[in-house]
Amino acid sequence: MAFIHQIRVRYAECDRMGFVHHSNYALYFEEARTEYMRSLGISYKELEDEGVIMPLRSMHHEFLKAARYDDLLSIEVSVLGEISVRCQFAYRVSNQEGTLCCTGQTDLFFVQKESLKPMRIPASLKTLFESAR
Amino acid sequence: MAFIHQIRVRYAECDRMGFVHHSNYALYFEEARTEYMRSLGISYKELEDEGVIMPLRSMHHEFLKAARYDDLLSIEVSVLGEISVRCQFAYRVSNQEGTLCCTGQTDLFFVQKESLKPMRIPASLKTLFESAR
Amino acid sequence: MAFIHQIRVRYAECDRMGFVHHSNYALYFEEARTEYMRSLGISYKELEDEGVIMPLRSMHHEFLKAARYDDLLSIEVSVLGEISVRCQFAYRVSNQEGTLCCTGQTDLFFVQKESLKPMRIPASLKTLFESAR
Amino acid sequence: MAFIHQIRVRYAECDRMGFVHHSNYALYFEEARTEYMRSLGISYKELEDEGVIMPLRSMHHEFLKAARYDDLLSIEVSVLGEISVRCQFAYRVSNQEGTLCCTGQTDLFFVQKESLKPMRIPASLKTLFESAR
Numbered sequence: 001m002a003f004i005h006q007i008r009v010r011y012a013e014c015d016r017m018g019f020v021h022h023s024n025y026a027l028y029f030e031e032a033r034t035e036y037m038r039s040l041g042i043s044y045k046e047l048e049d050e051g052v053i054m055p056l057r058s059m060h061h062e063f064l065k066a067a068r069y070d071d072l073l074s075i076e077v078s079v080l081g082e083i084s085v086r087c088q089f090a091y092r093v094s095n096q097e098g099t100l101c102c103t104g105q106t107d108l109f110f111v112q113k114e115s116l117k118p119m120r121i122p123a124s125l126k127t128l129f130e131s132a133r
Numbered sequence: 134m135a136f137i138h139q140i141r142v143r144y145a146e147c148d149r150m151g152f153v154h155h156s157n158y159a160l161y162f163e164e165a166r167t168e169y170m171r172s173l174g175i176s177y178k179e180l181e182d183e184g185v186i187m188p189l190r191s192m193h194h195e196f197l198k199a200a201r202y203d204d205l206l207s208i209e210v211s212v213l214g215e216i217s218v219r220c221q222f223a224y225r226v227s228n229q230e231g232t233l234c235c236t237g238q239t240d241l242f243f244v245q246k247e248s249l250k251p252m253r254i255p256a257s258l259k260t261l262f263e264s265a266r
Numbered sequence: 267m268a269f270i271h272q273i274r275v276r277y278a279e280c281d282r283m284g285f286v287h288h289s290n291y292a293l294y295f296e297e298a299r300t301e302y303m304r305s306l307g308i309s310y311k312e313l314e315d316e317g318v319i320m321p322l323r324s325m326h327h328e329f330l331k332a333a334r335y336d337d338l339l340s341i342e343v344s345v346l347g348e349i350s351v352r353c354q355f356a357y358r359v360s361n362q363e364g365t366l367c368c369t370g371q372t373d374l375f376f377v378q379k380e381s382l383k384p385m386r387i388p389a390s391l392k393t394l395f396e397s398a399r
Numbered sequence: 400m401a402f403i404h405q406i407r408v409r410y411a412e413c414d415r416m417g418f419v420h421h422s423n424y425a426l427y428f429e430e431a432r433t434e435y436m437r438s439l440g441i442s443y444k445e446l447e448d449e450g451v452i453m454p455l456r457s458m459h460h461e462f463l464k465a466a467r468y469d470d471l472l473s474i475e476v477s478v479l480g481e482i483s484v485r486c487q488f489a490y491r492v493s494n495q496e497g498t499l500c501c502t503g504q505t506d507l508f509f510v511q512k513e514s515l516k517p518m519r520i521p522a523s524l525k526t527l528f529e530s531a532r
Contacts, residue, residue: 011148011300011310012156012293016202016447017512018149022455023425027278030422034277034336044277045336048415056421059460066454069149070300070311113416144433144443145426149314150379155322156292160411163289167410167469177410178469181282188332189288194325203433203444246283281410282417282468289411335415 002078002092003039003132005032009071019066025102026059029091032075033106036089040128051113052122057086058107067093067101083121083129085109135211135225136172136265138165142204152199158235159192162224165208166239169222173261184246185255190219191240200226200234216254216262218242268344268358269305269398271298275337285332291368292325295357298341299372302355306394317379318388323352324373333359333367349387349395351375401477401491402438402531404431408470418465424501425458428490431474432505435488439527450512451521456485457506466492466500482520482528484508 013024034044044054067073073093080088086109093102110119121129140161148154167177177187200206206226213221219242226235243252254262279290300310310320333339339359346354352375359368376385387395412423433443443453466472472492479487485508492501509518520528 008297010293011296012154014149015144016147016149016151017452017454019454021145022458023145023422023429026422026425027276030277031274043336053416055416055418055465056460056462058462059421061455061458063455063457070309141430143426144429150319150321152321155325156289156296159289159292160409163411164407164409176469186283188283188285189327189329191329192288192327194322196322196324199321203442277414278420278422280415282413282415284415287411 002076003032003036005035005075005077007031007073007075009067009069009073011069014069017066018068020068020071020101022061022063025061025093025104028073028075028093029059029077029089029104029106032077032091033089036077040132042125042128047125048113052119052125053111053113054087054108055111056106057109059104060106061102061104063102065095065099065101067095071095073101079129079132080105083126085118085120087121087129135209136165136169138168138208138210140164140206140208142200142202142206144202147202150199151201153201153204153234155194155196158194158226158237161206161208161226162192162210162222162237162239165210165224166222169210173265175258175261180258181246185252185258186244186246187220187241188244189239190242192237193239194235194237196235198228198232198234200228204228206234212262212265213238216259218251218253220254220262268342269298269302271301271341271343273297273339273341275333275335275339277335280335283332284334286334286337286367288327288329291327291359291370294339294341294359295325295343295355295370295372298343298357299355302343306398308391308394313391314379318385318391319377319379320353320374321377322372323375325370326372327368327370329368331361331365331367333361337361339367345395345398346371349392351384351386353387353395401475402431402435404434404474404476406430406472406474408466408468408472410468413468416465417467419467419470419500421460421462424460424492424503427472427474427492428458428476428488428503428505431476431490432488435476439531441524441527446524447512451518451524452510452512453486453507454510455505455507458503459505460501460503462501464494464498464500466494470494472500478528478531479504482525484517484519486520486528
């Protein structure tokens with residue numbers, strides 16, 4: 001039940017080898033995660049405006065095959081495990097030939113924007129995330 | 134009486150032609166401008182923390198010669214004209230061979246951070262800027 | 267007869283004021299220009315693979331209103347004047363409320379990839395560009 | 400016997416929370432790794448020009464404390480284990496108060512630029528890396 005979001009590789013995102021520079025996958029993960037949440041009825045922007053932020057605790061990438069300029073990438077996003085204080089997402093980035101280019105994982109947690117204190121996931125949010133299972 | 138700041142070109146800043154992607158010069162201008170202000174005793178961070186921001190009204194670039202990966206660029210910064218409501222900076226970016234790669238200009242103005250209303254340059258700031266003439 | 271391309275503002279593209287950092291408009295211009303060319307039947311990637319590159323000679327921005335995180339921007343692209351050795355594009359970036367945030371212009375020229383020598387626009391390309399008038 | 404490289408956080412690298420966006424640590428790691436290699440007498444640029452590239456196989460980040468605009472970060476780089484076909488680097492990013500903000504690891508391998516085939520580390524390079532132990 002994964003969500004798939006497509007991103008076209010920008011010229012500036014490629015390095016002098018013609019490959020997507022590895023720092024950009026974090027941006028692709030984030031855009032895909034945001035669109036996944038939007039598809040569940042969660043606007044990350046509104047969440048922040050309401051006082052909840054979701055910073056990253058950790059991030060992992062495996063680079064399998066170079067993606068290149070103008071590639072139309074498919075980023076598959078899914079939630080791993082139970083969501084409570086933290087929230088784990090997994091990503092699989094493939095190019096238009098279906099070749100897997102990069103996989104990754106991010107570990108986010110819920111934090112009160114003003115106090116910067118960790119918090120449990122708001123119940124309404126949990127319901128929306130679970131609706132996708 | 135120009136100020137010169139050096140920046141080493143990062144791998145991720147170059148495109149698949151091996152050239153510094155043109156979007157990065159705005160970052161070089163900004164870093165050089167910030168260091169120029171620091172050399173005058175003005176911390177842009179503290180300025181913002183005290184409620185004054187300096188957004189850009191316009192920016193212009195002329196690209197003369199491609200800069201490349203690992204180049205050690207010299208960015209020359211100077212103030213153009215009188216500073217009052219707005220503040221114009223000019224930039225000249227040269228590589229280690231002394232070849233001029235890019236020139237540019239930014240037009241900034243002073244804004245109250247909370248109200249987002251334009252303001253005149255604070256007097257203490259004006260004094261510091263003028264000390265460089 | 268302008269072309270319009272939409273881009274959703276990424277989280278990483280906004281600065282600590284919550285505004286799109288000005289360096290990102292160059293990326294929006296480039297993505298919109300590329301999609302405009304694609305709509306005319308011109309793949310910029312294939313053009314480069316066939317030995318023609320289009321570097322920038324100059325770029326200008328006017329910043330009118332801050333765009334913000336998650337804004338769905340409309341970038342209007344059009345060609346200015348005659349295309350021969352050089353090619354001028356104009357851009358108008360508006361947010362979802364229709365407010366004009368940024369306008370800009372880029373001046374590109376045609377260059378042989380191997381020799382890095384300027385060249386006239388290939389005839390087939392000129393025909394495709396003129397089909398849009 | 401770690402190497403330490405300092406980087407000043409750029410304005411554009413911070414997000415609307417005022418934190419360094421997590422995607423930028425990969426750039427800091429890369430810049431610090433390059434300077435570490437330079438300190439050993441290895442120019443990564445020359446290495447690529449001579450036909451050897453070092454792409455990433457994997458990358459891991461742990462985010463401990465937000466770094467902020469204008470922070471002067473110290474990035475500590477060290478080599479983990481034996482270098483042969485692959486090369487592991489570890490990173491520790493601290494701010495000017497000595498607070499550890501981020502740790503990370505990258506796993507690179509040696510590849511022939513033309514054939515894109517993996518190779519063992521060139522002997523001369525291995526000697527230079529080992530001189531640091």
